[in-house]
Amino acid sequence: MKPSSILIVEDEIILATDLEARLMDLGYRVIGIVCTGPAAINAAEQFLPDLILMDIRLSGKMDGIDAALEIRRNRDIPLLFLSAWADEQTRQRAQAAGTHGFLSKLAPDCDLHTAIEMALAGHSIK
Numbered sequence: 001m002k003p004s005s006i007l008i009v010e011d012e013i014i015l016a017t018d019l020e021a022r023l024m025d026l027g028y029r030v031i032g033i034v035c036t037g038p039a040a041i042n043a044a045e046q047f048l049p050d051l052i053l054m055d056i057r058l059s060g061k062m063d064g065i066d067a068a069l070e071i072r073r074n075r076d077i078p079l080l081f082l083s084a085w086a087d088e089q090t091r092q093r094a095q096a097a098g099t100h101g102f103l104s105k106l107a108p109d110c111d112l113h114t115a116i117e118m119a120l121a122g123h124s125i126k
Contacts, residue, residue, distance in 0.1 A: 003029040004120055007049040009067065010082070011035040011059040015105060019053065019082075026113050037062025037070075044071045051119055055105070056083040056090060065090075068097040078119040082107075 006028050010016035013035075020030045031047045034040050036059050044052060052071065056064040068079050080101045081094045094102055100119035103111060 003027050004050040004116070005029045005031045005047070006116070007031055007040070007043055007047060007052045008033045009035070009037075009040040009043075009052060009054040009058065009064060011055060011057075022109055022112065023053075026109060026116075028116070036060040037064065037067030040064070040067045041070050044075055044077060048075070049077060051116060052077055052079045053082050054079055056081055056094065065093045065097050068094075068099065072098045078122070080115055080119055 006023055008016055008019055008030060010019065010033065016033045020033060023030050031049055032043050034043050038060070040052070040054065054064040054068055058064050058067070064081065071077060071079070078100045079098070080103060081099050082103050082105050083090070084105050091102060100122060101115045103115055
């Protein structure tokens with residue numbers, strides 16, 4: 001069975017490359033790293049990942065939640081938000097975007113792996 005493909009949307013390159021290495025160690029295939037909302041939309045269309053890990057605060061005018069809403073309009077791709085920002089308003093916006101979960105950027109690998117597998121499994125049940 002081929003590994004699940006994941007698109008990383010993160011504007012802090014050190015965090016993005018660390019996350020990429022962690023995901024690869026967990027057996028996933030990272031198909032790209034992008035740092036803006038428009039780039040995330042384009043990459044989702046181009047690569048059709050099995051899952052998107054999306055930061056909420058991104059470079060540019062479009063945040064991760066707005067990018068997620070646009071992606072979800074066109075594609076049924078499961079999405080997990082990774083963010084250092086976890087206030088109630090942000091959580092509510094993220095839920096409205098159809099997220100499959102919300103994790104801290106510093107979540108341990110076991111939590112990251114569990115959230116990814118739950119999102120992928122929940123999506124395949126639909």
